[in-house]
Amino acid sequence: MTQSLQGRTALVTGASRGIGREIAVDLARHGAFVFCVSTREGGCDETVAACGEQGGEAVGLACDVSDEASVDALVKAVRESGRTLEILVNNAGITRDGSFLRMSTDDFDAVQNVNLRGTFFVCRAFARLLSKAEDGRIINIGSVVGQMGNPGQANYAASKAAVVGMTKSLAKELAGRQVTCNVVAPGYIQTDMTSELPDDVREWLLGSIPLHRIGTAEEVAAAVTFLAAPAARYITGQVLVVDGGMCI
Ligand code: NDP
Numbered sequence: 265m266t267q268s269l270q271g272r273t274a275l276v277t278g279a280s281r282g283i284g285r286e287i288a289v290d291l292a293r294h295g296a297f298v299f300c301v302s303t304r305e306g307g308c309d310e311t312v313a314a315c316g317e318q319g320g321e322a323v324g325l326a327c328d329v330s331d332e333a334s335v336d337a338l339v340k341a342v343r344e345s346g347r348t349l350e351i352l353v354n355n356a357g358i359t360r361d362g363s364f365l366r367m368s369t370d371d372f373d374a375v376q377n378v379n380l381r382g383t384f385f386v387c388r389a390f391a392r393l394l395s396k397a398e399d400g401r402i403i404n405i406g407s408v409v410g411q412m413g414n415p416g417q418a419n420y421a422a423s424k425a426a427v428v429g430m431t432k433s434l435a436k437e438l439a440g441r442q443v444t445c446n447v448v449a450p451g452y453i454q455t456d457m458t459s460e461l462p463d464d465v466r467e468w469l470l471g472s473i474p475l476h477r478i479g480t481a482e483e484v485a486a487a488v489t490f491l492a493a494p495a496a497r498y499i500t501g502q503v504l505v506v507d508g509g510m511c512i
Contacts, residue, residue, distance in 0.1 A: 267294050267489060267490070267493045267495070268294060268295055268493070268494070269291060269294040269295045269296035269351070269489070269492060269493060270294075270295035270296075271295065272295070272296045272297070272350045272351055272492075273296065273297045273298075273299070273347045273348060273349050273350050273351070274288075274291045274296040274297070274298045274299070274349075274350065274351035274352070274353065274492065275298070275299040275301060275342065275349055275351070275352050275353065275390070276288045276291070276298060276299070276300055276301065276353040276355055277301045277302075277327070277329055277353065277354055277355050277356035277382070277386060278301070278302060278355040278356030278357060278405075279298075279300035279301055279302055279308050279311050279324075279355070280300075280302035280303075280304075280307040280308050280310075280311060281302075281311075281455070281456060282453075282455035282456055282457060282481055283355060283405065283450065283453060283455055283481045283484050283485070284300075284302075284311075284353075284355040284356070285310075285311045285314070285481065286480075286481035286482050286484065286485040287353055287355060287481075287484070287485045287488045287489075288300045288308075288311050288314075288315055288322060289311065289314045289315055289318055289320075289485070290482070290485035290486065290488070290489045291320075291351065291353075291485075291488070291489060291492060292315035292316075292318050292319075292320025292321065292322055293315075293318040293319070293320060294489055294493070295320065296320065296351060296492070297320070297321045297322065297347065298315055298320065298321070298322040298323075299322070299323060299325055299342060299345075299349075300312055300315070300322050300323070300324045300325070301324075301325050301326070301327050301329075301338065301356070302324070302326065302327075302356075303326065303327070303328050304326055305324075305326045306324065306326075307324065307326065308322075308324035308325075309324060311324070312324050323345075325338060325341055325342075329354075329356045329378060329382030329383070329385060329386055330377040330378045330381055330382045330385070331385075332385055335382075335385040335386055335389045336389065338386075338389070339389045339390060339393070342390075342393070343393070348393065348396060348397050349390055349393045349394060349397065349400075350394070350397040350398075350399065350400055350401065351400075351401045351403070351492045352386070352387070352390050352394060352400075352401065352402045352403070353403045353404075353405070353488055353492075354382070354383040354386050354387065354402070354403070354404045354405060354427075355405040356378060356379075356382055357378060357379045357405065357407075357423075357457075358374065358375060358378045358379065359375065359417065359420050359457060360372075360374050360375050360419060360420075361416045361417055361420070362416060362419075363415075363416055364418045367418060367419060371419060372418075372419045372422075374419075375419040375420055375422075375423050376419070376422070376423050376426075379420070379423035379424065379427065380423045380426045380427060380430075383404055383427055383430065384430060387402060387404075387430075387434060391434075391438065391443075394438070394441075394443050395438065395441040395443060397443075398442070399442055399494070399497055400438070400441070400442065400443035400444070401443065401444055401445075401446075401491065401492050402431070402434065402438070402443060402444070402445040402446070403445075403446055403447075403448060403488050403491050403492060404427050404430075404431050404445070404446070404447050404448075405447070405448055405449075405450070405484075405488075406424045406427050406428055406431075406447040406448065406449040406450075406503065407420070407421075407424040407449055407450060408449050408450070408451045408505060408507045408510055408511045409421045409424055410423075410424030410425035410426075410427065410428055410449065411425070411428075411449065411503075411505075411511055412510075412511050424449075427447060428447050428449075428503055431445050431446065431447050431501070432445075432501045435500045435501035436501065439500060444491075444496070444497065444499060444500035445500055445501065446491050446499060446500060446501065446502045446503070446504060447502070447503045447504070448484060448487045448488055448491065448503075448504050448506060449503050449504065449505045449506065449507070450479060450484045450506050450507065451473065451479055451505070451506065451507025451508055451510040451511070452469050452473065452478050452479060452507070452508075452510065453478065453479045453480065453481055453483075453484055453506075454478045454479070454480060454481070455481055458478075472510055473507070473508040473509065473510045474508060474509030474510070474512065475508035475509055476508075477508065479506060479507065479508055483506055484506050487504050487506045490504075491504065
């Protein structure tokens with residue numbers, strides 16, 4: 265019962281696949297109504313169906329989180345649904361890897377635009393709605409790379425480290441309104457984002473994980489559901505690392 269989200273409304277960005285899909289399905293499994301967001305109309309159809317199979321309710325919405333007008337339209341759609349948003353999960357994210365010396369400004373900016381500015385736009389746009397909720401939650405998806413750094417991912421590491429700083433500040437600002445703000449920082453998780461790693465890099469990564477296996481999206485989703493649940497109401501401004509011990 266401590267994990268029950270019955271009667272709560274959640275919104276998950278980047279819910280068409282990977283970690284975001286599992287977060288949406290797990291929240292629905294625990295009773296939440298879930299707005300599933302991705303860049304394309306119909307992009308979350310499969311996720312919405314999977315939420316239904318878990319006995320939950322969900323709808324798909326399209327939004328490019330890096331575009332302020334698109335985020336405004338998303339807020340409008342949620343308001344018009346008549347639901348009070350209580351749980352916001354900023355999961356949408358991209359990578360544009362490359363060595364630092366060769367990294368183009370476009371690749372640096374593209375990653376900040378989605379991972380950092382997108383999280384900022386969505387948090388800012390929904391902060392008022394969440395403040396009206398009883399016991400509101402913001403859960404931003406970071407990465408251990410934001411804490412440890414990673415060769416070839418200076419742009420990505422910068423965006424994820426910045427999300428931690430922003431979330432801690434937001435935690436202090438919204439605490440008076442009983443909204444908690446936390447980061448879940450996954451390590452190496454099996455999704456489309458990590459599927460194209462060369463075998464040698466994969467082996468090297470496995471060697472750096474004490475639990476010696478790649479994580480699953482379900483394991484990240486379980487951490488998000490924990491932070492969204494009533495039992496976590498006194499936790500705010502924290503980074504919950506889900507990485508098999510990678511950054512111990
Ligand atoms: P995927 O590449 O599998 O999925 C990315 C999701 O983000 C998709 O739903 C995609 O939607 C959405 N998205 C991308 N750009 C935008 C945008 N501009 N506006 C709205 N939605 C967008 O990623 P993962 O599931 O692997 O990663 C999810 C999160 O977890 C990311 O923030 C990532 O940085 C983080 N993470 C992942 C790790 C891993 O090992 N996989 C490790 C640490 C952190 P669409 O289908 O429409 O493109």
